[in-house]
Amino acid sequence: MARFGTLSGHLDDLRTGLASLERHNALIEGWGRQLAPHLAGGGRLLAAGNGGSAAEAQHLTAELVGRFETDRAPLAALALHAETSSTTAIGNDFGGDEVFARQVQAHGRPGDVLMLLSTSGRSTNLLAAAERAHAGGLLVWAMTGPGPNPLADVADEALTVETEAPTAVQEIHLVAVHALCAIVERHLSPAVRETNEEVVV
8 A cells, every 4th residue: 555645655566567567568668669650641649637637648658849969850749628718618518528529529430549548447538539540430439547447448449557656557558658759759751860851931
């Protein structure tokens, strides 16, 4: 049992989570290998989460649209929760469970990837987004806390972090996000990696 409220307890949770992440090495490598040509070919990654997981999802899209470790062309990635006017309008008009699902329906195309992040794996708005994504022909990938959980069950593939502290789960998700971005950049074609046009304002 973790010693909550202490640094040593938090570090114990992180060690447990990192050990479970290492067991997902092949999954993350596979995601990166699949995502690189998809994004380089004009496909999109959509991402969403709630609270701290929203920050992690937005971190992922920022690294792809901007840059991670290498200069290269921007890649199409959208953090759905960052569309504040859309999320509040949808929530007001259609209810909270539709805030991501409706955006997936609007922005997603067959073959695109929807990445959903959740410490619990039980957020109903993410489950609704996964269902809408499947209906639209998108792949659904999830990063969650301990499995089994509903989101991991409905996703095409899921990375489950086996540690009991939600805070540690979020931090391990960031490690996974960085690893995924590094793998994507490693597997981009030379033409994409070498495209870095400077914009002078």
